[in-house]
Amino acid sequence: MIKNCLNFNPPFAYHYESLYLCLDSINHRILFVHNKYLNMKNMRNFILFLLILFSISVNAQHKSLSFNNNGKFKIIQFTDIHYKKNVPESAVALKLISEVLDAEKPDLVVFTGDVIYAKPVKEGLDDIFNLVIKRKIPWAYVFGNHDDEHETSRQELMDFVTLKPYCLAQAGDKSLNGVGNYILEVKGASEDKVKSVLYFFDSGAYAPIKEVGTYDWLAFNQVEWYRAQSAAYTKQNAGVPYPALAFFHIPLVEYSMMKAEKYDQLIGSRDEKECHGKMNTGMFAAMREAGDVMGTFVGHDHDNDYIREYYNIYLAYGRYSGGNTEYNNLGKNGCRVIELEEGKRTFSTYIRLLGGDKLYPVTYPDTFAKKAEVKQ
16 A cells, blocks of 8 residues: 655756656555656666655654643553464454554554564564554564564664654664664654653563573663663753653563562562563662653563552553463453653553453552552
């Protein structure tokens, strides 16, 4: 389906009458037709012009994020889709995504890792992401521990998805561990000013040190990068931290600490041990000290979808979004819905299941603040 078709005259003195450039927003195919052939002398510049124009056209589809006229900004988190192309068990994941996008009409879709689970990788990713693209919804992506296990590296995956329309994911600073450490800003509904900040991290895959557990942990350079970025944003906002959220795949050590201390106060399913890295490199402490992050949202552990406050930060899981291509014992697949409010340090969130049921609604900071008051 052709999304953009431009009839224009390029700023070059080539001998042809017209050029029609059509961009296929799904497959990125460029079709051009002109009635006189270009000579070889001009072909190189002409091709360069097309590439530049194509890049501008794709980037133009990267809608800047902003609160809507009602002062709200809605995010859908899909996680652990574990998609296998042409496998019947994966059909339920596609059904969920389509149903949720049509019902919730989000401003941003976030995929928190383990999206693809078999070859063909790029064709499988297209099955997933095209559901978002055709609805013209901005989307972001961070990697899980399984995404790059099918003969396609993290960098190759990122290079592939960042060319997609409406994709806001970025490879990020190459000096940092991982691929996909980046920030998205949410501007105001009526002014071009930052109102909220969204952090995205590559939480890695498997432990880089032998005999130190199974899974990876955020590196020191990622923590320092966050600290520097957060401090810069706070300085920009006259010393007041912007309301912020963070998205990554593997949970922090603090998830299991919170569960041990507040097990009976968790809201949602807590049916699996937290499979985080064994090393605590201080990301949670950095976030708490900076004072901007209100909540972190992860996946990885398919049988958990709980949320709870821990030292004024909500630690939350998404809901397993895939089909029976991997273990899952929670019942229907689903997602997490998150909604920010412009100018307020608050957000609301709940789990939405396939079929429309909504579970475990909470609001930051009120839900657990009220529970603490009642307990006292």
